[in-house]
Amino acid sequence: MTDAISASDAGQSVQRVVLNSGDIDRALTRIAFEIIEANKGTQDLVLLGIPRRGFPLAQRLAQKIAAAQPGFDAKASLGQLDVTMFRDDLARQPTRSPLPTQLPKSGLDGKVVVLVDDVLYSGRTIRAALDALVDLGRPRVVRLAVLVDRGHRELPIRADHVGKNLPTASSEKVRVHLSEIDGTVDEVVIEAGA
Numbered sequence: 001m002t003d004a005i006s007a008s009d010a011g012q013s014v015q016r017v018v019l020n021s022g023d024i025d026r027a028l029t030r031i032a033f034e035i036i037e038a039n040k041g042t043q044d045l046v047l048l049g050i051p052r053r054g055f056p057l058a059q060r061l062a063q064k065i066a067a068a069q070p071g072f073d074a075k076a077s078l079g080q081l082d083v084t085m086f087r088d089d090l091a092r093q094p095t096r097s098p099l100p101t102q103l104p105k106s107g108l109d110g111k112v113v114v115l116v117d118d119v120l121y122s123g124r125t126i127r128a129a130l131d132a133l134v135d136l137g138r139p140r141v142v143r144l145a146v147l148v149d150r151g152h153r154e155l156p157i158r159a160d161h162v163g164k165n166l167p168t169a170s171s172e173k174v175r176v177h178l179s180e181i182d183g184t185v186d187e188v189v190i191e192a193g194a
Contacts, residue, residue: 015189018188019147019188021185025186029064031162032064032068044140045112049079050080050115050116053181058079059074079102080100081101081103085098086128086129110139112141118176119149120148121151122153123155146161152168164188166190174190
């Protein structure tokens, strides 16, 4: 695991790399095997990524699961769940454009749905995702997989599959950079608070 500190010019934040590309890949491989084990295979398994960075993580997990279980159709079992209109902080946050929700053709009824997100913090995004799911179908089971759990929960929500538990101060920011979204190397960094 990487734990490099990047000192920047005066007035800019200090970043500490806590996961590099290899660390992220290993964490996703472990999560993929945990999902297979918890589901006792891949029957009725659906991965729903929460935009923005949850969706590419769900794609990567689907590919890893397909590599481990050749009968698993990664594309047919993958979707994206936009939770923008279900959030309880829209009045306080800058306006954000909803992204499309794309569900597998098989739907969600009776499925084992794994919600995938990059960072679990207050739990409010996941609460919004659960509200959105109610409008879209009735899964048999809903689980949560996150790359990073940084603590500071405001709601009674916990992840079933975690890449890394990362204790942080509430003033710090956890940034996940993924090549699919950011065009940079994959990494997770902590930025010191002001």
